[in-house]
Amino acid sequence: MSGTARFFASNLANALLVIFLTVLITSTAFNFVHEKEAWGRVYEAVESEVRRFVIENPRATPEDIERYRQYRESYWISFYGLDQPIVSRIVMTTYRTLIMDFGEARILYTAYGHTKDVRSIILTAMGRTALLFTTATLLNIAFGILLGIFIASKVGTALDKAAGVLAMVTNAIPLYWFGAIMIWLLAYRLNLFPPASWRPIPPYVAENPLELVRWFAWHMFIPIVSMLILGVFSWAWSIRAVVVEKYSEDFVMVLRAKGLPERYIRYRHVLRAAAPPIVTMATLSVTGSLFGAIVSEVLFQWPGMGMLYYTALRNNDTIVVLADTYAFVVLFVIAKLLLDVVYGLLDPRIRIRR
Amino acid sequence: MPRSSRSRYSPRYQLLRVLLRDRMFVTGLVILAILVTMAVGGYLWVPEDARTRWYYNVRWTLNPKLAPPCWADYLTGEGRAPTTNLTYVAVSEYWQVRAEELWQVRYRELTSLGITDESVLSRLREDLYQRVREEFGGRGFSYFFEYSYSFTTPPQDIALVVRSLDRDLVASASAVLYRPDGAQVRFLLSDRVELHRGEEGIVKVSFSKDFVERLVRDYISARTDPETARVLSDQINYGLRSPVSVLFYEDLGSGGRVSLSTPTHGTYRLRVDLLLSEPTEVGELEVRLRVIGSCYGLLGTDDVGRDNLWTLLAGSAIALLIGLPYALASRLVGLLYGATSGFFGGTVVDVVMQRICEIVYAMPTLPFIIMISYTLRETTGTQVGIFQIIGLLLLFGWSGVAIVSRSMALSIREEPYVEAAKAMGASRARIILRYIVPQLMPYFFASVMLATPGAILTEVFLSILGLTDPNMPSWGKMISGAQLTVHAWWWIIPPGIAITLTGLAFMFLGYSIENATNPKRRRL
Numbered sequence: 106m107s108g109t110a111r112f113f114a115s116n117l118a119n120a121l122l123v124i125f126l127t128v129l130i131t132s133t134a135f136n137f138v139h140e141k142e143a144w145g146r147v148y149e150a151v152e153s154e155v156r157r158f159v160i161e162n163p164r165a166t167p168e169d170i171e172r173y174r175q176y177r178e179s180y181w182i183s184f185y186g187l188d189q190p191i192v193s194r195i196v197m198t199t200y201r202t203l204i205m206d207f208g209e210a211r212i213l214y215t216a217y218g219h220t221k222d223v224r225s226i227i228l229t230a231m232g233r234t235a236l237l238f239t240t241a242t243l244l245n246i247a248f249g250i251l252l253g254i255f256i257a258s259k260v261g262t263a264l265d266k267a268a269g270v271l272a273m274v275t276n277a278i279p280l281y282w283f284g285a286i287m288i289w290l291l292a293y294r295l296n297l298f299p300p301a302s303w304r305p306i307p308p309y310v311a312e313n314p315l316e317l318v319r320w321f322a323w324h325m326f327i328p329i330v331s332m333l334i335l336g337v338f339s340w341a342w343s344i345r346a347v348v349v350e351k352y353s354e355d356f357v358m359v360l361r362a363k364g365l366p367e368r369y370i371r372y373r374h375v376l377r378a379a380a381p382p383i384v385t386m387a388t389l390s391v392t393g394s395l396f397g398a399i400v401s402e403v404l405f406q407w408p409g410m411g412m413l414y415y416t417a418l419r420n421n422d423t424i425v426v427l428a429d430t431y432a433f434v435v436l437f438v439i440a441k442l443l444l445d446v447v448y449g450l451l452d453p454r455i456r457i458r459r
Numbered sequence: 460m461p462r463s464s465r466s467r468y469s470p471r472y473q474l475l476r477v478l479l480r481d482r483m484f485v486t487g488l489v490i491l492a493i494l495v496t497m498a499v500g501g502y503l504w505v506p507e508d509a510r511t512r513w514y515y516n517v518r519w520t521l522n523p524k525l526a527p528p529c530w531a532d533y534l535t536g537e538g539r540a541p542t543t544n545l546t547y548v549a550v551s552e553y554w555q556v557r558a559e560e561l562w563q564v565r566y567r568e569l570t571s572l573g574i575t576d577e578s579v580l581s582r583l584r585e586d587l588y589q590r591v592r593e594e595f596g597g598r599g600f601s602y603f604f605e606y607s608y609s610f611t612t613p614p615q616d617i618a619l620v621v622r623s624l625d626r627d628l629v630a631s632a633s634a635v636l637y638r639p640d641g642a643q644v645r646f647l648l649s650d651r652v653e654l655h656r657g658e659e660g661i662v663k664v665s666f667s668k669d670f671v672e673r674l675v676r677d678y679i680s681a682r683t684d685p686e687t688a689r690v691l692s693d694q695i696n697y698g699l700r701s702p703v704s705v706l707f708y709e710d711l712g713s714g715g716r717v718s719l720s721t722p723t724h725g726t727y728r729l730r731v732d733l734l735l736s737e738p739t740e741v742g743e744l745e746v747r748l749r750v751i752g753s754c755y756g757l758l759g760t761d762d763v764g765r766d767n768l769w770t771l772l773a774g775s776a777i778a779l780l781i782g783l784p785y786a787l788a789s790r791l792v793g794l795l796y797g798a799t800s801g802f803f804g805g806t807v808v809d810v811v812m813q814r815i816c817e818i819v820y821a822m823p824t825l826p827f828i829i830m831i832s833y834t835l836r837e838t839t840g841t842q843v844g845i846f847q848i849i850g851l852l853l854l855f856g857w858s859g860v861a862i863v864s865r866s867m868a869l870s871i872r873e874e875p876y877v878e879a880a881k882a883m884g885a886s887r888a889r890i891i892l893r894y895i896v897p898q899l900m901p902y903f904f905a906s907v908m909l910a911t912p913g914a915i916l917t918e919v920f921l922s923i924l925g926l927t928d929p930n931m932p933s934w935g936k937m938i939s940g941a942q943l944t945v946h947a948w949w950w951i952i953p954p955g956i957a958i959t960l961t962g963l964a965f966m967f968l969g970y971s972i973e974n975a976t977n978p979k980r981r982r983l
Contacts, residue, residue, distance in 0.1 A: 119817065119821065122818060123818055126822075127827070131827075134831055134834040135830075135834075137834055137837075137838050138837040141837060273966055274959070277959045277961075277966060278955070278958075279916065279919065279959070281919075281923065285938070285951055286952075288945060293946070392823070396824075399826075399829070400919075400920050400923045403923065404942055415924060418926065419925065427830070433826040434822075437823040
């Protein structure tokens with residue numbers, strides 16, 4: 106097996122192992138909650154059945170009632186799978202989670218396609234979260250690289266120092282707080298953009314792709330701009346650091362000595378050499394923004410996975426909490442895997458070392 | 460002096476000198492000092508019950524709801540009534556006041572009937588006084604308050620606060636308001652005083668529903684056009700406007716129209732009659748009138764009436780108590796794990812340890828913490844507090860440090876002095892603890908600083924999702940509460956600034972330590 110193939114295979118194996126283990130752990134946690142809920146339901150069902158039995162059979166002796174109670178109890182216990190050993194229940198849940206067979210949610214999720222089917226709720230939510238946060242991250246990277254290269258050309262000036270301070274400050278500001286202020290300013294005070302980022306898409310918009318883009322741009326403006334303001338400076342600053350470091354290396358001096366144009370050196374050599382660390386930063390940023398999403402989505406009223414967590418936690422919907430955790434793990438691991446692969450493609454040393 | 464010269468050139472002294480010359484480090488240190496002062500100050504100043512029973516506390520009922528800070532009036536030019544306590548200017552036995560009142564009425568009756576004989580009158584008066592005294596003697600007091608009102612926005616509410624050891628002492632309370640324009644408003648504060656009982660025997664006596672109804676029926680509808688009356692009574696009935704606010708406007712009770720634009724300034728006198736369930740001495744009761752104003756303190760209040768300054772201060776203690784211990788513990792565990800793994804580099808021990816670490820590192824922390832917090836809530840009913848949050852974070856937080864420490868330990872292991880120690884027969888534990896770990900210390904301190912804000916943010920996340928202990932006052936609770944009422948800037952802005960500054964301070968400290976100890980970075 107070549108080095109490249111081995112690198113990818115080992116990464117994939119690691120990712121699968123992580124998914125399996127996290128699902129195992131969440132399934133264990135889930136089963137504890139589920140067991141408690143199920144016992145409550147068994148008790149309720151048996152009580153009501155026994156009451157009906159007593160009314161329907163007025164001549165039943167206490168022994169009869171007791172026998173009937175035990176019979177119904179064992180029925181419900183096996184119905185909820187409580188007679189199975191905990192290990193086999195955990196394995197069952199793990200298996201069902203892995204194939205995304207979650208069953209039905211406790212309540213109707215109106216913002217997620219008006220359904221109780223957890224699988225379709227989760228898939229809808231994943232798509233929306235990916236839409237909002239991938240867009241924001243891509244914009245951040247694009248603007249960050251442009252700004253970072255610009256700042257790198259001004260090393261040591263006042264502008265450079267100011268950008269550094271700005272990067273640190275914006276990096277420390279929490280998004281769900283800044284977003285609230287942006288909503289207050291742009292939506293309530295100036296009335297420019299809608300305060301809620303998600304509205305059901307009207308049919309005339311859905312038909313026209315151009316309209317659809319406009320619709321999303323208008324509705325997603327506040328969250329995207331908030332994320333840009335808070336993200337782009339720290340992005341630019343990190344890129345500046347990498348680029349400046351690469352500029353001080355010997356190969357740049359050689360290229361300059363060869364008389365190559367500065368633009369060519371910058372884009373063809375320096376940026377190429379700076380790419381791997383930038384991808385590493387992107388890994389951290391994507392995963393970080395995914396967690397930020399959990400809370401920010403509630404604020405922006407964006408019905409993705411974060412909002413789903415919020416709704417499910419408020420309604421004690423255990424299955425949806427489990428499914429959403431699984432979705433997060435999968436999205437997280439996939440994002441990491443993709444970036445690892447990109448990293449491996451960009452930096453040949455990584456492939457060969459393994 | 461060899462001793463001092465040695466210490467002057469010792470690496471530790473040099474490092475400190477470099478750090479203290481670094482503006483970033485000093486800024487971080489100053490912010491951290493402010494934060495610690497806030498936390499300690501909050502601990503000393505905020506009453507214990509407000510910190511431990513934060514979610515519901517009788518204190519909050521004595522504060523205005525969603526009130527901006529009073530200093531904001533200097534910026535907006537409004538004149539909001541501040542929240543104040545009034546102590547009574549005079550107190551007398553209730554029976555005397557009552558008898559006096561009854562006699563006034565009686566006297567008018569008698570004189571209109573033509574009875575003017577002094578001796579008869581004084582005998583009747585004695586009689587009346589005797590009867591009233593027998594009924595109420597020792598079982599009630601009348602307190603007289605004076606409130607000088609010169610604001611444009613009236614207070615949200617007025618309440619009588621009685622502090623006594625016996626909570627069931629207060630039976631009922633009524634009041635008479637004498638307005639500056641001579642009008643009188645009578646109202647029963649509350650017929651059965653069981654509304655808000657707190658610890659420490661605080662009894663809050665506020666308006667009865669009966670009074671509100673009477674106010675709407677008798678005063679407002681008689682003096683305004685039907686539409687305004689309807690709007691006003693709706694507002695009062697739904698709790699949007701306190702009946703008190705109506706009392707401070709022009710023309711109330713003088714036969715004209717209620718105008719809700721012009722306030723009547725001047726000194727309002729209030730007599731509160733407090734009836735007690737058993738005979739009591741006047742000194743046993745601590746009575747004050749709480750003017751629940753339309754502005755409050757330094758940072759205003761939230762929607763329940765919690766003092767935002769208290770929450771902010773108590774929250775800074777919580778933030779530091781979660782952030783620093785977690786960062787220290789997780790870095791320590793990760794450091795030892797990484798150093799051990801690195802020391803055994805290449806062996807089976809290292810491979811196994813590394814694989815475990817990699818898997819933990821690849822797990823998404825927050826969804827896990829949410830899932831486990833939810834499981835705890837559903838199975839045992841615990842809502843995570845400081846210790847549980849630290850514990851949950853510790854499950855995952857050590858892995859990143861372990862990876863870095865391992866790679867550093869791998870190269871330290873090859874140093875000649877480690878070789879020499881091995882040759883001298885030093886034990887494995889001794890080599891790890893005395894030769895490898897000290898070399899990792901600068902990285903350790905930088906990493907502690909950089910890890911702290913993350914833990915504070917986790918608490919905020921969990922609070923917004925409603926998974927943390929509701930009685931734990933925190934910045935996260937302030938933000939999550941204020942997100943729905945964004946216009947309450949005094950509520951949402953302070954915790955955000957606090958979180959930002961805390962994050963900045965720890966980042967500054969972490970980066971400057973990293974820069975000072977890593978010569979490669981100093982170049983940039």
